[in-house]
Amino acid sequence: xxxxxEELKVLIIDVLNLEDVTPEDIxxxxxxxxxxxxxxxxxxxxxxxxxxxxYNISIDAENENTKTHFASVNNLAKFVAESQNA
Amino acid sequence: MQRRRLSPLxxxxxxxxxxxxxxxxxxxxCCSVHGEAxxxxxxxxxxxxxxxxxxxxxxxxxxxxxxxxxxxxxxIHSPAMALAGGDFPLxxxxxxxxxxxxxxxxxxxxxxxxxxxxxxxxxxxxxxxRICATTLHLRAxxxxxxxxxxxxxxxNGSPADADSAFARSEYQLPLIAALVDGSGCLPLGQxxxxxxxxx
Numbered sequence: 001x002x003x004x005x006e007e008l009k010v011l012i013i014d015v016l017n018l019e020d021v022t023p024e025d026i027x028x029x030x031x032x033x034x035x036x037x038x039x040x041x042x043x044x045x046x047x048x049x050x051x052x053x054x055y056n057i058s059i060d061a062e063n064e065n066t067k068t069h070f071a072s073v074n075n076l077a078k079f080v081a082e083s084q085n086a
Numbered sequence: 087m088q089r090r091r092l093s094p095l096x097x098x099x100x101x102x103x104x105x106x107x108x109x110x111x112x113x114x115x116c117c118s119v120h121g122e123a124x125x126x127x128x129x130x131x132x133x134x135x136x137x138x139x140x141x142x143x144x145x146x147x148x149x150x151x152x153x154x155x156x157x158x159x160x161x162i163h164s165p166a167m168a169l170a171g172g173d174f175p176l177x178x179x180x181x182x183x184x185x186x187x188x189x190x191x192x193x194x195x196x197x198x199x200x201x202x203x204x205x206x207x208x209x210x211x212x213x214x215x216r217i218c219a220t221t222l223h224l225r226a227x228x229x230x231x232x233x234x235x236x237x238x239x240x241x242n243g244s245p246a247d248a249d250s251a252f253a254r255s256e257y258q259l260p261l262i263a264a265l266v267d268g269s270g271c272l273p274l275g276q277x278x279x280x281x282x283x284x285x
Contacts, residue, residue, distance in 0.1 A: 016090055018087075019089055038087050046140060
């Protein structure tokens with residue numbers, strides 16, 4: 001799981017072009033959107049697309065749980081791990 | 087954090103506008119023949135390959151994306167406009183700017199910027215060799231005693247004519263050269279010329 005967390009941090013930095021951010025700067029439990037890292041709704045779409053491409057998982061924008069899955073890197077890692085085992 | 091959305095071209099546009107604004111709020115007029123052609127081309131390649139499109143690239147592929155990012159990042163609340171330059175971008179930009187000043191806008195920024203084009207387009211147009219951005223701070227002079235540094239006047243009836251930007255892509259260079267010289271006439275196309283002087 002910790003490998004997946006680190007992998008997701010690198011993915012976030014790469015796909016969102018976060019020039020001045022290193023994986024160490026991203027706290028796995030802190031919010032990704034609004035406060036914390038400060039990402040916005042376009043970033044959420046971009047990240048969703050990257051997850052679909054890399055892990056071949058589908059994300060339902062209408063699903064209430066999606067918001068929880070995207071809340072932090074830890075939540076994303078859990079979501080990706082569960083989707084891959086499903 | 088906004089930097090994550092800036093292309094090399096938008097960074098050049100931002101870098102030339104920022105020192106001229108110096109924290110002030112004024113209308114910005116951005117003029118580019120091709121805009122962010124590289125971003126649009128990358129999207130088209132994804133479409134052709136049947137790949138899903140990047141939402142960020144899609145959102146920023148419109149012609150006024152750069153001026154939009156500029157107005158957000160630099161806190162501009164005045165109108166921000168993007169012009170497609172066509173064959174004579176200097177003429178398009180300067181005519182629009184002159185119109186705005188004539189209507190009572192006291193000052194504005196006028197930008198021109200271009201980037202090297204993807205190879206596919208080179209059959210139809212000349213490409214700039216590198217990124218080039220120029221920003222002018224323009225003010226209307228109503229009182230002849232006002233010092234302006236440079237003065238510029240737009241006139242019709244020029245004997246010389248300018249090349250189309252599709253045949254000569256480095257159209258900003260004659261403008262920069264004329265500004266460095268500080269005087270002279272610059273043909274803009276369709277019979278118009280810019281006359282520069284120094285106070």
